[in-house]
Amino acid sequence: MKEAIYANTMLADLDIRQDRFGNKRLFSIKFCTLDGKLYFIPQAYATGCKGMDMKRMRFRGIQPCDCKGQPEGHVIPVKITNIMEYNGHVVDWTNGYQENE
Numbered sequence: 001m002k003e004a005i006y007a008n009t010m011l012a013d014l015d016i017r018q019d020r021f022g023n024k025r026l027f028s029i030k031f032c033t034l035d036g037k038l039y040f041i042p043q044a045y046a047t048g049c050k051g052m053d054m055k056r057m058r059f060r061g062i063q064p065c066d067c068k069g070q071p072e073g074h075v076i077p078v079k080i081t082n083i084m085e086y087n088g089h090v091v092d093w094t095n096g097y098q099e100n101e
Helices: 007-014
Strands: 004-006 027-032 038-047 059-064 076-079 083-086 089-092
Parallel strands (some): 004 089
Antiparallel strands (some): 027 038, 059 076
């Protein structure tokens, strides 16, 4: 069984864009889109979507990439409550998350 991670911890980690050396922070993510499709992206980094207030609308931009951090495809806006797994940990939405943050 996979370990759980609190939603607030996952969101705080997702908001850190670079490591201390200035490199993009890569992660794996599994999420469900608004129309019900399940996606698993083994390597991605967080980014914004042009013209969209991501924090207010409770979305995060996910950019799939290769092992060197080079972007592949396009940015996918993901509703944060649709994130199911982050770096191999199941996201626990029952504790540590408030809808009106």
